[in-house]
Amino acid sequence: MIRSKSDIESIKLNKFFMAILKILQYPDERLHTVAAPVAQVTDKIRLFIKDLAETMYAAPGIGLAATQVDVHERVIVIDTSETHDQLLVLINPEIIASNGISDYEEGCLSVPGIYGKVRRAESITVTALNTEGESFVLDADGLLAVCIQHEMDHLAGKVFVEYWSRLKQMRTLARLKKKQRSVM
Numbered sequence: 001m002i003r004s005k006s007d008i009e010s011i012k013l014n015k016f017f018m019a020i021l022k023i024l025q026y027p028d029e030r031l032h033t034v035a036a037p038v039a040q041v042t043d044k045i046r047l048f049i050k051d052l053a054e055t056m057y058a059a060p061g062i063g064l065a066a067t068q069v070d071v072h073e074r075v076i077v078i079d080t081s082e083t084h085d086q087l088l089v090l091i092n093p094e095i096i097a098s099n100g101i102s103d104y105e106e107g108c109l110s111v112p113g114i115y116g117k118v119r120r121a122e123s124i125t126v127t128a129l130n131t132e133g134e135s136f137v138l139d140a141d142g143l144l145a146v147c148i149q150h151e152m153d154h155l156a157g158k159v160f161v162e163y164w165s166r167l168k169q170m171r172t173l174a175r176l177k178k179k180q181r182s183v184m
């Protein structure tokens with residue numbers, strides 16, 4: 001509820017500083033672009049990461065890769081917490097170890113309304129840079145491991161539906177086209 005003039009001012013300020021980026025929709029060819037490593041973590045990259053995180057929270061989603069907003073650099077943001085206040089930023093992520101197998105029902109902000117299982121590693125160890133340009137190592141399992149692998153696929157130009165059979169991909173495309181026609 002808006003209570004005072006200063007509440008209105010802070011809403012205006014938030015709106016002014018928030019940048020919600022456009023998320024590319026499958027089968028947009030730009031989703032197949034391979035992202036380049038970030039050469040240096042600059043203020044420009046940090047500003048982009050803020051916009052990427054705001055776009056993820058607004059969607060809402062639990063992850064977002066730079067590729068999905070048509071920026072082809074190796075940056076991902078993730079927040080799998082229930083409180084939506086534990087942002088994880090991975091710049092130039094690399095998987096250095098993986099173990100086990102997990103079949104998890106995934107979704108994707110670039111393929112809205114479509115869900116399906118993908119087989120991935122159950123647990124992974126990742127190295128990446130943080131927003132200060134410092135290197136760190138992260139052990140992940142469960143939903144976090146699934147999400148990191150899903151977002152890293154985006155950086156490699158791969159969308160989760162492309163793990164499925166040709167037939168299932170064709171059916172997915174037909175469903176997406178039908179949905180698009182109904183909103184036009």
Ligand code: K1U
Pocket residue numbers: 060061062063064065105106107108109110146147150151154
């Ligand atoms: O990459 C993306 O498009 C984001 C995607 C991440 C993801 C979800 C599930 C498994 C693997 C990767 C999403 O965030 S889809 C939306 C979603 O899962 C969600 C949205 C709101 C609340 C909880 C989950």
Ligand code: ZN
Pocket residue numbers: 107108109110150154160
């Ligand atoms: Zn996705």
